[in-house]
Amino acid sequence: MEQVPSCYRHPAVETGVRCTRCERPICPDCMVEASVGFQCPECVRSGSGTGHSAGASRPRTIAGGTITGGDPQLVTKILIGVNLAVFLAVLADPGLVVRLGLVGLRFDGSAGDFVGVADGQWYRLLTSMFLHQAVWHVGFNMLGVWWLGGPLEAALGRARYLALYLLSGLAGSALTYLLAPVYGFSLGASGAVFGLLGATVVLVRRLKYDMRPVMALLVLNLVLTFFWANIAWQAHIGGLIAGAVLGYGMIGGPRERRAVTQWAAGGLVLVLTVLTVVVRTAALS
Known part of the structure; x- marks a missing residue:
């Protein structure tokens, strides 16, 4: 052979x-x-x-992005650095979890009022993506960003890769807000990591590589999602679906319509994310 x-x-x-x-x-x-x-x-x-x-x-890259000089994993390293910096900030001030974590609605005794996404604090959908409380939690998530992010950043280009990360994380936050208990706190980069995993499946298929390793990784993560206690499975599923949609839009569609499919995929994920948040907020009002 x-x-x-x-x-x-x-x-x-x-x-x-x-x-x-x-x-x-x-x-x-x-x-x-x-x-x-x-x-x-x-x-x-x-x-x-x-x-x-x-x-x-x-x-250009396989997604149509321009080739830039310097570190090919620059955005990946910056994202990991931001997550680690926020983790250290949480260790110094645990109250950040309460102020920035994802919660639909809760009563704040100190303020004497209800606070949360349903009260207009939509920034929690984004800030919760960078919050971690436990070393194992931030460790596993950052390993996922490192392993999956490098190849994706090289394949997509920096701007598209960053959009994939942020939109997948926001989609995971939105689905958590929609389906999780309204008073429960949620935090972590898992939605974004699952978005990278979904896009990786699309990339491996696009390059006609052996699908078995990435599918095994996907199945393992889904098993852990539903059988490990205290995991916000909604963020994982929301991020995974968004990542797969964005990945297909960026590299899976016909090359002659690549720009159209990329904007369409990004717009679709963003619109559905916003719509989910609006519907849930209206239901809690």
Whole structure:
């Protein structure tokens, strides 16, 4: 049996894709979509190759994003840094959980009034995505961001990747607000992480890679979601669905209609998220 070649930049990763210019084997982290096939980062930077010039046709990611210099995992590292910084802030001031966590409605004795998303504190849908109380909680979530985020950031580009993370997390928060007990607190980046997982499934299928490892990871996480106590399964499911929709819109649709499908997918997720929050708020008013 012929051995599958390994990526020239990541020897531990096997790949069947080669750069259309220099023919070096490249993995998803290194693939840059061009007018024909994929190119490696070196060929993209140099603009070398027969029939090409550096300024003739700027290669883009598989999602159509422009290639930027510097750290290919910059946004991933920033997101992890923000989550860890907020975790340290919570350790210093546990009251942040009460002030920024996701809660539909509760009575605040100190203020003598009801507070929560239903009371107009919609910012909790976003701030709760960066809150963690336990080391294991923030640890598992940040490992998920690190493992899934790097390849996605390379494939989508920074802006699309950040939109995927935030919109998936907000969708998870909205579904939690809709279905969870109104007085219960919820927090964590799990909705965003499941969004990255949903988009990863789409990416692996798009690149025609072996689906078994990513599907096994998905099944394992779903089992933990429904059989581990005190988990907001609503955030996981909401984030997963949003991530899959956004992933398909960014990389799964026809290339000639890529911009349309990306805006449509993003708009659909955002509109449904806002509609869910509005409907739930109206029901609690």
